[in-house]
Amino acid sequence: MSMTRDEIMARVAAAYSRAQVSIDGADCNFSIAIVADEFSGLRPVQRQQAVLKLFTDVLATGELHAMTVSAKTPDEVANELNADNHGLTAIRG
Template sequence: METSEIEAIIQQALPDAEIDVSGEECSFTLAIISDTFEGQNLMQRQKLVLALFQTQLKTGRLHALTIKAYTPAQFAELQNTHLVQLEC
């Protein structure tokens, strides 16, 4: 699969999402920031994203997905934490 295909599938399901896809062939890492994840735990977020790629995973078009799913607030906090560490 191409990264653009993966981004399109996610964008269709999560229109508000900011998406970063890296990897190649059939193994990718996804970083997704969306309000949709509000109130969901890590397992719920991963299940939601994996469900989008059920067919591709079954057929082998995708072999592995690493999913990093954040709410906008969590991502902002993560960025602030890294900035503080860099300033020290």
């Protein structure tokens, strides 16, 4: 059985309640972009590790085969994209 976007969103929302998230993909291969304050002070690899840790169990079983992660802070996105949301969905806690 493969994960759904809703299942991925639920895990992310539980860990990053005020994040903005975009999820692309299907079956067991997804790309996820997360913008969250919690990433401040973390190196890019630490951010990816934090997100992938949410999916350790399903990566181990093959329910989720691959996930590409882009994890940024709101300030980084504002600087890069001039505060345009580019399809991200806000999670309100």
